[in-house]
Amino acid sequence: MSTKAETSMTVVREPTRAAMGQRAGTHAGQILRAALRNGGRARVMLAAAPSQSATLAALARAEGIDWARVELFHMDEYVGLPPGAPQGFATWLVTNFVRHTPDATFHRIDPGTDPYAEAERYKVLLGTEPFDLVLLGLGVNGHLAFNDPPADFDDPMGVRVVTLDTASRRQQVEEGHFATLDDVPTTAVTVTIPRLLNADVVIASVPGRAKRIAVRQTLGEAIGPMHPGTALRRHPGVTLYLDAEADPR
Numbered sequence: 001m002s003t004k005a006e007t008s009m010t011v012v013r014e015p016t017r018a019a020m021g022q023r024a025g026t027h028a029g030q031i032l033r034a035a036l037r038n039g040g041r042a043r044v045m046l047a048a049a050p051s052q053s054a055t056l057a058a059l060a061r062a063e064g065i066d067w068a069r070v071e072l073f074h075m076d077e078y079v080g081l082p083p084g085a086p087q088g089f090a091t092w093l094v095t096n097f098v099r100h101t102p103d104a105t106f107h108r109i110d111p112g113t114d115p116y117a118e119a120e121r122y123k124v125l126l127g128t129e130p131f132d133l134v135l136l137g138l139g140v141n142g143h144l145a146f147n148d149p150p151a152d153f154d155d156p157m158g159v160r161v162v163t164l165d166t167a168s169r170r171q172q173v174e175e176g177h178f179a180t181l182d183d184v185p186t187t188a189v190t191v192t193i194p195r196l197l198n199a200d201v202v203i204a205s206v207p208g209r210a211k212r213i214a215v216r217q218t219l220g221e222a223i224g225p226m227h228p229g230t231a232l233r234r235h236p237g238v239t240l241y242l243d244a245e246a247d248p249r
């Protein structure tokens with residue numbers, strides 16, 4: 001079932017995480033096929049997180065996509081992880097998606113020893129053209145990418161180095177990516193909200209009980225920096241996919 005009741009964005013509710021992912025991934029496949037038909041090539045921005053797993057699995061199974069004409073970007077990466085660390089977002093994406101679409105070109109963020117230079121490089125790489133498709137999730141604190149509250153809604157920089165808040169870092173421990181809070185890096189490179197939402201279509205996949213409050217705030221609070229997800233309501237092409245656990249109704 002889908003409604004436009006709470007906001008300008010379409011909300012699609014499915015009973016399970018698997019059904020949510022199947023529906024969102026099928027939608028993503030349709031958008032991608034249309035973009036390739038119309039433009040010859042497509043640029044896709046991806047979040048790298050468990051909330052995206054079912055959606056990305058369904059997208060990887062979608063038929064009729066010439067991945068050789070697709071460029072994949074990701075929206076954030078920790079600073080300070082050892083090379084090849086399993087918690088790295090680029091590594092996560094390769095394991096969970098890119099290895100199933102080997103013909104696609106995947107542009108990694110690699111903060112290395114100079115995250116500021118890497119932010120600049122990635123900004124130039126992204127350019128100013130809208131993405132054809134963005135697949136994203138929502139943090140427990142309502143963040144988009146690693147834009148924790150208070151998030152800058154007007155930052156024209158495109159890609160920046162940020163300090164992570166404790167809620168974001170704790171989420172990583174709770175999901176089992178790190179043993180303790182001290183193990184979670186304190187900084188990251190992230191694409192800013194204005195650059196992220198410079199896109200034709202945005203598909204948000206948000207399953208799980210832990211996200212229910214963030215979903216409620218995203219749909220119901222005044223649009224503003226304390227609830228970064230509310231920025232989605234300014235975009236005309238967002239569909240929010242929820243499972244029953246994340247649904248605040």
Ligand SMILES: O=C(O)[C@H](O)[C@@H](O)[C@H](O)[C@H](O)COP(=O)(O)O
Nearest residue numbers: 047048049050051137138139145
């Ligand atoms: O992973 C990313 O690329 C983003 O940093 C982040 O915005 C993420 O999509 C949400 O925090 C949801 O993450 P979970 O799926 O881990 O809950």
